[in-house]
Amino acid sequence: MDVSLKSLEERTLKAEREAKALENELDKLERNDLSHVNDPRLDKLLTENEKLNHRLAILENAIEAERSQVKSTECPTLITDINSIEGSICVLDELKKVFSVAVSLAYPDLIEPPVVLTQSGNNIKFGDYQCNSAMAIAQLLKTNNIKTNPRQVAENILKNTPTSPLIEKVELAGIGFINIFLNKRFVEHFLNCILKFGVKPPPVKRERIVIDFSAPNIAKEMHVGHLRSTIIGESIARLLEFLNHDVLRINHLGDWGTQFGMLIAHLQDKYPNYKTHSPPISDLQAFYKESKKRFDEDEEFKKRAYSCVVQLQSGNPDYISAWKLICEVSRCEFQKIYDRLNITIIDRGESFYQSRMDIIVKELKDKGLLEEDEGRLIMWSNTEREGIPFTIVKSDGGYTYDTSDMATIKQRVEEEKADRLIYVTDAGQYTHFVVLEGCATRAGILKDGKKIEHVVFGVVLGEDKKKFKTRSGETIKLIKLLDEGLKRSLDKLKEKGRDLVLTPEELEAAQTAIAYGCIKYADLCHNRVNDYIFSFDKMLEDKGNTAVYLLYALTRIQSIARNAQVSHETLMEEVNKSGIKLNHEAEWKLGKTLLRFPEVILKVSKDLFLHTLCEYLYEISCMFTEFYDKCYCVERDPAGNIVKVNYERLMLCEATARIMTKCFDILGIQTVSKM
Ligand SMILES: NC(=[NH2+])NCCC[C@H](N)C(=O)O
Secondary structure (H helix, E strand, O other), rough: OHHHHHHHHHHHHHHHHHHHHHHHHHHHHHOOOOOOOOHHHHHHHHHHHHHHHHHHHHHHHHHHHHHHHHHOOOOOOOOOHHHHHHOOOOHHHHHHHHHHHHHHHHHOOOOOOOOOEEOOOHHHOOEEEOOOHHHHHHHHHHHOOOOHHHHHHHHHHHHOOOOOOOOOEEEEEEOOOEEEEEEEHHHHHHHHHHHHOOOOOOOOOEEEEEEEEEOOOOOOOHHHHHHHHHEEEEEEHHHHHHHOOEEEEEEOOOOOHHHHHHHHHHHHHHOOOOOOOOOOOHHHHHHHHHHHHHHHOOOHHHHHHHHHHHOOOOOOOHHHHHHHHHHHHHHHHHHHHHHOOOOOOOOOHHHHHHHHHHHHHHHHHOOOOOOEOOOOOOOOOEEEEEEEEEEEOOOOOOOOHHHHHHHHHHHHHHOOOOOOEEEEEEHHHHHHHHHHHHHHOOOOOOOOOOOOOEEEEEEEEEOOOOOOOOOOOOOOHHHHHHHHHHHHHHHHHHHOOOHHHOOOOHHHHHHHHHHHHHHHHHHHHHHOOOEEEEOHHHHOOOOOOOOHHHHHHHHHHHHHHOOOOOOOOHHHHHHHHHHOOOHHHHHHHHHHHHHHHHHHHHHHHHHHOOOOHHHHHHHHHHHHHHHHHHOOEEEEOOOOOEEEEOOOHHHHHHHHHHHHHHHHHHHOOOOOOOO
């Protein structure tokens, strides 16, 4: 045999053997048996694969757990029987529950699908509420490669919507809107409950809430900015208390700091026997000015003033009593304003935090969060050192407004166990509170996502749109402002001849209710973030969204039953017999407006914008006017004798009056039965 042929034959045989071996190998590979392969890279890949499989199993378990969790939270208990509702319920929240059940039944595989529910605007055709989830869900399904369109989704949701006694019917509209129509029986039941049990808050989880408001400074003027904080803070506190929260109202008085050294030094000179004889410093501001003048001009005095601060802060009893005396004078002045405006607040000024400031400064030092800066100790709210830092300790060793606010947070979180921390101050302090939140979070005092709620408000302007001042350019004294309100309100009542109709007591009650009510309402009815123009003429107008108009509206509503000579007892008997019936279109509309009360209250309790409540109050009175124009409550003959009383409508008047009264109460506005 030829050599070349032989070698060819050998090569073929070898190739055949190799092919056979490869075939076996492939066969094994197909059966996943890699045990005999002795390649370290493969070993590595195999372990890797095992790890990944393990991880996959964990993830799959987690997803399953999450899913059942979502399902269990998404399966809320729905109201099935109208009669089980005795208190108050938020319709929007209940409808959200109904539709979240519908959506999770329709799309069980979607994790946390969006449930979008809103009120339907004015067009009755679109129902009372709308569920607009279909568009978002269709979009979501599309990204999961499931072909559908919003209308199909809406149909699917509708098919799965559980029955609810709140709902009369649901309709599919347009590209996939679901219009929800409320059940009249349910609305009637809600209103009858108000007549039977009073205006009750919707149930919420009780929280501990600290609200810091008013906070004027001792020996300085309490100005219109403090007035805004006082009015807004009081209303927020009232609203949260109505919801049964545990509210702590704090007056963070500016009662500590260097200016007290100056005041005490001056007091010691002018009234050395101040401890036994009360000095005539009723005009504290004049006293403050005198001492400031000496402080600026007299080096010797200045030195002594500083040493007074040191004595005071170290707790020397003589200095403490001088300081107390000065604070007391201011407090009496502030209290006059609080009494007139019916404000409840606990004094806990900056001085309260002296020992706590020592502690927090140490804590910040220990945590290495303070750095030196030209003799001061500062703290940044972020590690990038962006924005402006807090001055925690001044170069003279004293503390600042920043230090005391760090201490307020620690005290309120750790000692008061606050769930919510609310601070009501002007928008000028916006940055201060941003930095405060940052520093407190960095220091670990604010944790678990807890935030500060800074309720900001704009500046009060005069009618000339400039800073609110007297004609001669001085700042306006609050007591004088309230006095002017009283005078103007009386003028207005006289202009209308009310002094001839009301008893002197009734006239006085109306005068104060209008004066203070209009000042409060003018402040609260605007979006607080904006500046607002203080105008007695505007706020005393008796048309439009003003306190005067609304207080009048309420007295008119309350007088309807009185004029019909129907006693409260008779009306309550009728409630138990038949209750409210909403037959006429105008009655139905008014009833549905009243039904929104819990929803409005809950919204405001979250965003703390009180103008929403004012707008709602105004809406009620407009709806009432429409109802009263169209529906006779009492029919009279030409001689004015009562021929027929419609009790169902009188009951609706009563329910309206009760809700309006509650709104006024939350706004801190006194109501009157006659004006
Ligand atoms: N914790 C607070 N910073 N409260 C507000 C204090 C307001 C301060 N006294 C001022 O007149 O501007």
